[in-house]
Amino acid sequence: MIRKLTNVYRAENAYNAYNKLLSSHGTLKLSTKKFSSLSNSNNRQNFFNSSLRPIHQYMRLNFSSRFASTNVDEFITRRKRRRRLIFFSTFVIIGTALLVELDYRTSESQAKEQEEKTIRLCTRKGGPKGLVIAEHFTDEKDYENTAKRPRLVILGSGWGAISLIKGLDKKKYHVTIISPQNYFLFTPLLPSATVGTLEARSLLEPVRSIIKGVDAHYVEAKATDVVFDEKLVEVTSGDDPNTSFYIPYDKLVIAVGSESITHGIEGxxxxxxxxxxxxxxxxxxxxxxxxxxxxxxxxxxxxxxxxxxxxxxxxxxxxxxxxxxxxxxxxxxxxxxxxxxxxxxxxxxxxxxxxxxxxxxxxxxxxxxxxxxxxxxxxxxxxxxxxxxxxxxxxxxxxxxxxxxxxxxxxxxxxxMNPLTKAISNKLPEQQNKRALVTDSRLRLKGIQDSSVYAIGDCSTIENPNLVQGLMKFFNDADLDKNGQLTYDEFAVLATKIARKYPLTANHLKRAHELFDRYDVDKSGTLELDELRFMLEEIDKKFTSLPATAQVANQQGKYLGKKLNQLVIAAETSILPSSRDYSEDSDSNCPDTDDKLAPFEYAHxxxxxxxxxxxxxxxxxxxxxxxxxxxxxxxxxxxxxxxxxxxxxxxxxxxxxxxxxxxxxxxxx
Amino acid sequence: MIRKLTNVYRAENAYNAYNKLLSSHGTLKLSTKKFSSLSNSNNRQNFFNSSLRPIHQYMRLNFSSRFASTNVDEFITRRKRRRRLIFFSTFVIIGTALLVELDYRTSESQAKEQEEKTIRLCTRKGGPKGLVIAEHFTDEKDYENTAKRPRLVILGSGWGAISLIKGLDKKKYHVTIISPQNYFLFTPLLPSATVGTLEARSLLEPVRSIIKGVDAHYVEAKATDVVFDEKLVEVTSGDDPNTSFYIPYDKLVIAVGSESITHGIEGxxxxxxxxxxxxxxxxxxxxxxxxxxxxxxxxxxxxxxxxxxxxxxxxxxxxxxxxxxxxxxxxxxxxxxxxxxxxxxxxxxxxxxxxxxxxxxxxxxxxxxxxxxxxxxxxxxxxxxxxxxxxxxxxxxxxxxxxxxxxxxxxxxxxxMNPLTKAISNKLPEQQNKRALVTDSRLRLKGIQDSSVYAIGDCSTIENPNLVQGLMKFFNDADLDKNGQLTYDEFAVLATKIARKYPLTANHLKRAHELFDRYDVDKSGTLELDELRFMLEEIDKKFTSLPATAQVANQQGKYLGKKLNQLVIAAETSILPSSRDYSEDSDSNCPDTDDKLAPFEYAHxxxxxxxxxxxxxxxxxxxxxxxxxxxxxxxxxxxxxxxxxxxxxxxxxxxxxxxxxxxxxxxxx
CATH class of the missing domain: 3.50.50.100 (FAD/NAD(P)-binding domain)
Known part of the structure; x- marks a missing residue:
């Protein structure tokens, strides 16, 4: 931030100095308008390098030589030098002015070209409703490069979305944030804004200022539906359904939060x-x-x-x-x-x-x-x-x-649930929870097979592991000697395995020795199938889903941001950027890269x-x-x-x- | 402000110290609730004087005597003293606790009594619509005294109203401000709030915080009508006409501002x-x-x-x-x-x-x-x-x-015009201007005879003097020798008189000599009736009403505040607090005190x-x-x-x- 300020300050100073220089020589002035058209900081840098450095160098030269000369005879030489200086600086000034003008025109024509591109690119129609598919955005600078990157679409601008964005590596994805509110709201302090202890605007940070660091695009619109087959998000701006269009994605993150309950109780x-x-x-x-x-x-x-x-x-x-x-x-x-x-x-x-x-x-x-x-x-x-x-x-x-x-x-x-999550939930038969979208422990939306959709924050809940359901598999896998009983060693391995697969159960499986003793009812020194079932039932009962808090959403966003970075690295280098392969913990039949990475763990x-x-x-x-x-x-x-x-x-x-x-x-x- | 803060700080410190003292002695604590009931600063002062000073004095005594005693034998005396201190402080603490409790109960009963009074006092009905007449307010402390003061009712909370309030002497009037917006808005900076250069709340100051200095009452309501005969303002809070009631006045100031034009042009x-x-x-x-x-x-x-x-x-x-x-x-x-x-x-x-x-x-x-x-x-x-x-x-x-x-x-x-000023204008046949209420040069509403109603700011305009109408009177009064001609000396006296009566014309009458020469068309050295008529017509044409700006409203408010103070002084002491008697400049047939005071002069x-x-x-x-x-x-x-x-x-x-x-x-x- 401060560095940026200093840059702006420096650039402005340079601009003022440049203008003074110009006006003192009676030649044309560079107007603010033109100057600001040198918006790209690289352009500015080039501009100053090319125009001011030579002047500066010449002046230093001139300055030192002036003090070196003590002889009166050299006065004439000095005059000559001065003339040369005037000539040279006029030359430089006219040169830069021409360059600036040229640059301005180029940037103008670039802007026009870009505009035309945008218009051209956004005319493709498709999807089940035959709407426009917005593949590019008005603020895209580098079409060819960005087109190569996988498209990451994030729905929402709350805790989950923002912590994800902040954790994303620059230039790994073509990032689009879609949210009807163009700011991030610091929700925990909202009660203070109701009586004026804090002002509303002190709790807001514009999305556009947050995404400046990650080269992302922001679309102020509401996502109304997702076409999972064609990987399209249907969005609408305002209430007019005629303004709807599609935004394509490769990876989709649903972080739209929840609504207050407004039904159920009369009045x-x-x-x-x-x-x-x-x-x-x-x-x-x-x-x-x-x-x-x-x-x-x-x-x-x-x-x-x-x-x-x-x-x-x-x-x-x-x-x-x-x-x-x-x-x-x-x-x-x-x-x-x-x-x-x-x-x-x-x-x-x-x-x-x-x-x-x-x-x-x-x-x-x-x-x-x-x-x-x-x-x-x-x-x-x-x-x-x-x-x-x-x-x-x-x-x-x-x-x-x-x-x-x-x-x-x-x-x-x-x-x-808000309308979007309700619509998604109704589409997928795997989604049975009435309050939130269900994800697996890797925060992938249940019902989508290709790891392309994630849900984080208040709008989602991590699937209840339902350990009892996997009882037979757990028991058979753990019972290495197939004697129908688990020794403590066999159980300890199983406990670690379950805890790794379902991090939310880790708390309940921590003290394996105590657990083993407690549930070994007949004190046989081994766990039988019935004893293990009883234990898993108890753990299932104790299991509570994560609360709908900013803290959970924040951690989920961070986790997902990190994982999305890793996925790109893995795809580019074919090296798994993870300490070990987690895919054995996954339920997936054909584990992909995502399955090989660690599941989400919440640290309260x-x-x-x-x-x-x-x-x-x-x-x-x-x-x-x-x-x-x-x-x-x-x-x-x-x-x-x-x-x-x-x-x-x-x-x-x-x-x-x-x-x-x-x-x-x-x-x- | 700072003094107040220091007071609060001091009081809180004292309170904390007091509580520590109490808790260290293991006796009862004074709860915040009770403490805050000592709202009146006098009460607090008394409380601390009575409870803390003796302790303080005793401690000082004890402290000094401790250091004075070097003899070991005095150890016992010291112990005695300590016991005495404990005894004494316990006594003081119990005493103050009782006092506080008593005071709390008294204040509680006072509040109740006041409440009952309010209810009782606001049941009188009257006026043309038979509504409740609110003669007293919930925040009145001293019914008997305030009842004696003349009732000043101010409609509005803009520039005019606020500068008037700031200029009012405390305790001269029973002041009531009626406005639907409970804050003063610094209008000149409003454009800055449209893009966020300034935050909206930085332009607002709550009326309640402004009136704290002048012991005024604020009613958040909209004035909908004025019953001039019975001196009642009809107000309504919210949109429900059933909530309407009357507020009586002795002096009424209309400073309700204006509305933007929302008609005339299609769309x-x-x-x-x-x-x-x-x-x-x-x-x-x-x-x-x-x-x-x-x-x-x-x-x-x-x-x-x-x-x-x-x-x-x-x-x-x-x-x-x-x-x-x-x-x-x-x-x-x-x-x-x-x-x-x-x-x-x-x-x-x-x-x-x-x-x-x-x-x-x-x-x-x-x-x-x-x-x-x-x-x-x-x-x-x-x-x-x-x-x-x-x-x-x-x-x-x-x-x-x-x-x-x-x-x-x-x-x-x-x-x-806003609805109220429209209603007033329709009631009074003297009000013919379609854009604003017309006042005389003393800012009194035209059509009200007893100087009880004023109008200031955007909602009002000072009457066009229409000098030509008074031509015959001016001429006859000025023509001392009754020769049908005005000499320069006679004209100079007349010019001063007109400028004093209508300060807004002063600018046009400034250089009497030039004026005289210019309009003495036949160069006779004297002004004839026709020549004077021509001059007055020209001045009438040049005359423009004051612009609807914050500056004008501000000056009018200041002028009126000062005048209202003077009127009370004049009524109380029968001495005119003005350097000279201005009543000769007034149109009034039976000049009252107000006519004797100076008219409003605008200094741009x-x-x-x-x-x-x-x-x-x-x-x-x-x-x-x-x-x-x-x-x-x-x-x-x-x-x-x-x-x-x-x-x-x-x-x-x-x-x-x-x-x-x-x-x-x-x-x-």
């Missing part, structure tokens, strides 16, 4: 969701709207109470905490005192604790903190119905349902949550950190370091400073 | 306007949308050209300049080269120059600059019709109309415009400044100093820095 459409930056904007507006309405002199006390009742259904503790912060830090400063006593933040949670995926200590800590803050935590409750101004819920152990008035209700539980680095001037972190294995300011700073610094660009880092730091100096902005728009 | 609704922050947001989104659409591989070259054609109808040169900047600085960095050659920015102007209210030198400079930048300036052209993708215009001297395709069209000429401080990495400033009288970086910095520093708060200043400076470091954000949302 759920009255609730807000918090998935996109627009959601955050609407919530922020609604909160301010409610506060302003509650302040009106004609608002009745009951209505005021309702307007100031903020309800979170599900896990949105961070949103609850942000609302509470906003209330205690800003609302009290600007709004009437009456309002302060009537704000109520509630969390309705179906399990018996908030933050129930965290360590119990953390749940306790958070619940105590919330209790101290007078945040109403309702656990073991299920929402039955949502009306426009109240919701109906039922406690687990009670018969009657209760009502809870709300002014704003955030629905933050459950994810659903911990979870964090902000709970209102306090934060909690769970690093797994009982390691936790919770507390006030120190934990908040830990929380901030982790997210700070996770930012995708210097720009968002600076914006984030500024926002945090701004908030502590001036508070949050209560302007409603 | 004008296809154009964007730039009046509000939401307009800027929509334009920014549209621009990014067009660039993204133009990049799609399936977009035809004609369509691409259309999408990238940005047209400004009217005076929006700053918008055109911002678009151009955005193009050359950011678009070239991120978007395909093909686009660069196809962007076209056009300005359609009906007069023969852009910036036609500026000095001719400036118009020339700007036009040359725009020509260099390849901005298409079309002068002497009138738009006849706007279609969804192109507009039709006609040059002044040509017969045929021309078409101009556009991807985005900004309509930035002409202002219209100059106009400025940003024209794309260059700026121009016209200070009047031929003084101009135009140029590149230096002028841009002048332009920036003027707007920087005009900001209403430190907060927006910091945000502005940060935005400018951010842009120069990272460029503009191209995320579309």
């Amino acid at each position: 759920i459409e009255h609730c807000h969701t918090l998935k996109s930056i627009n959601d955050a904007r609407l919530i922020r507006k609604k909160i301010m709207d409610n506060f302003e309405k509650a302040t009106l002199p004609t608002t009745s006390p009951e209505e005021r109470k309702r307007l100031l009742s903020f309800v979170v259904c599900g896990g949105g503790v961070e949103f609850a905490a942000e609302i509470y912060d906003f209330l205690t830090e800003d609302v009290v400063k600007y709004f009437p005192t009456v309002l302060r006593n009537e704000v109520q933040v509630s969390i309705i949670q179906s399990s018996d604790h908030i933050l129930n995926t965290y360590d119990e200590k953390i749940s306790d800590f958070a619940e105590k903190k919330f209790k101290r803050d007078h945040i109403n935590v309702i656990t073991n409750a299920r929402v039955q119905k949502v009306e426009s101004d109240h919701l109906v819920y039922k406690m687990k152990n009670e018969q009657d349902s209760k009502n809870l008035d709300y002014g704003l209700c955030l629905w933050s539980t459950g994810i659903a 680095l911990g979870s964090m949550a902000y709970i209102g001037n306090a934060a909690v972190a769970d690093f797994g294995m009982g390691w936790t950190w919770m507390g006030g300011l120190s934990a908040v700073y830990l929380w901030r610094s982790v997210y700070f370091s996770e930012q995708v660009s210097l720009r968002t880092r600076v914006l984030l730091a500024f926002d945090w400073t701004k908030r502590s100096l001036f508070g949050r902005d209560i302007s409603k728009f | 004008i609704e296809h154009c964007h306007t730039l009046k509000s922050i939401n307009d800027a947001r929509l334009i920014r989104k549209k621009i990014m949308d067009n660039f993204e659409k133009a990049t799609l591989p399936t977009t035809s070259p004609e369509e691409r050209k259309r999408l990238l054609s940005f047209v400004v109808c009217g005076g929006g040169v700053e918008f055109a300049a911002e678009i151009y900047d955005f193009l050359t600085e950011d678009v070239v960095k991120y978007f395909p080269t093909v686009l660069r050659n196809e962007v076209q920015v056009s300005i359609i102007q009906s007069s023969d120059h852009i910036l036609n209210t500026y000095d001719e030198k400036i118009s020339d400079f700007a036009e040359k600059k725009f020509k260099r930048d390849h901005i298409n300036v079309i002068t002497n052209a009138r738009v006849q019709k706007v279609e969804s993708d192109h507009l039709v215009y006609k040059m002044k001297n040509e017969q045929d109309s021309k078409n101009l395709d556009y991807g985005l069209c900004l309509w930035s000429t002409g202002i219209a 401080l100059g106009s400025m415009a940003y024209i794309g990495n260059a700026a121009v400033a016209d200070f009047g009288m031929g003084w101009t400044w135009m140029g590149g970086l230096s002028a841009v910095y002048l332009w920036r520093s003027v707007y920087f100093s005009e900001q209403v708060s430190l907060r927006t200043r910091v945000l502005l400076a940060f935005d400018w820095t951010k842009r120069s470091l990272f460029g503009r954000d191209i995320s579309k949302f």
